[in-house]
Amino acid sequence: MGDTPNFINNSNDANNSEVVIFESEAAPVVALDGNALPAIELNFINHSNDVNNSEVIVFAKNEATNFDELSIAWTVIKYCGQGDNHPFTYPMGQTISASDSWGNYTAQLNAPLGQQFAVKLTTDGDQLVPQGPATSPQEIQLLNALPKGAVNANIYKDGKLFASRTGIVPQQVAVFQFKPTIWIGVASQVEQGKVMNSAIISQINTEISLLGIVSADIVMTGGGAGPNATPSPSRCRIS
Numbered sequence: 001m002g003d004t005p006n007f008i009n010n011s012n013d014a015n016n017s018e019v020v021i022f023e024s025e026a027a028p029v030v031a032l033d034g035n036a037l038p039a040i041e042l043n044f045i046n047h048s049n050d051v052n053n054s055e056v057i058v059f060a061k062n063e064a065t066n067f068d069e070l071s072i073a074w075t076v077i078k079y080c081g082q083g084d085n086h087p088f089t090y091p092m093g094q095t096i097s098a099s100d101s102w103g104n105y106t107a108q109l110n111a112p113l114g115q116q117f118a119v120k121l122t123t124d125g126d127q128l129v130p131q132g133p134a135t136s137p138q139e140i141q142l143l144n145a146l147p148k149g150a151v152n153a154n155i156y157k158d159g160k161l162f163a164s165r166t167g168i169v170p171q172q173v174a175v176f177q178f179k180p181t182i183w184i185g186v187a188s189q190v191e192q193g194k195v196m197n198s199a200i201i202s203q204i205n206t207e208i209s210l211l212g213i214v215s216a217d218i219v220m221t222g223g224g225a226g227p228n229a230t231p232s233p234s235r236c237r238i239s
Contacts, residue, residue, distance in 0.1 A: 119144055
């Protein structure tokens with residue numbers, strides 16, 4: 001199955017023209033390196049006795065919300081057998097993009113902490129632009145400055161969707177704040193880049209701090225069958 005075509009507007013059109021597509025080829029999506037900051041090199045190692053080909057889910061929680069916001073499955077590790085390992089990278093920087101009700105996605109911009117962005121209607125259509133400092137140095141904020149229509153705010157790490165806020169109405173601000181931690185555990189039928197339901201999130205209770213870490217192994221143990229089985233195949237630790 002081929003990739004879904006992606007329309008990117010690099011024209012100088014000032015008339016908000018409509019685009020009619022007769023035939024096209026898929027265009028690659030290129031994510032920017034967030035802030036040119038260093039990245040933490042992580043290596044997941046499966047030392048568990050799990051025999052269910054469980055999927056390992058890595059995600060973050062948005063600390064800026066005052067309610068139980070659903071999280072995005074940032075990284076999904078599949079078919080990592082006993083004794084196998086899966087390296088992945090956690091960038092310290094991130095990028096931000098916005099999508100609108102017309103199905104358009106803005107180009108990704110570097111999104112350092114303490115920065116606010118705004119979606120504005122220009123002669124070139126909806127544009128995401130830096131807006132200056134955020135109201136908190138620990139937050140990333142996105143203002144919907146459109147005259148009408150809701151937008152979605154999307155945060156990316158390592159080119160993958162990391163967090164999202166949807167349905168941001170005009171003059172409303174989406175706020176993101178992340179601790180230097182990841183959540184990791186096992187689940188099934190979870191798709192990378194998609195929202196996880198609350199039942200899955202509630203089952204994953206392993207939080208790993210990345211504060212001060214440059215590289216580390218994340219070792220999963222537990223699981224199995226029979227009288228000698230340990231409680232869970234989702235016990236992960238840094239080594």
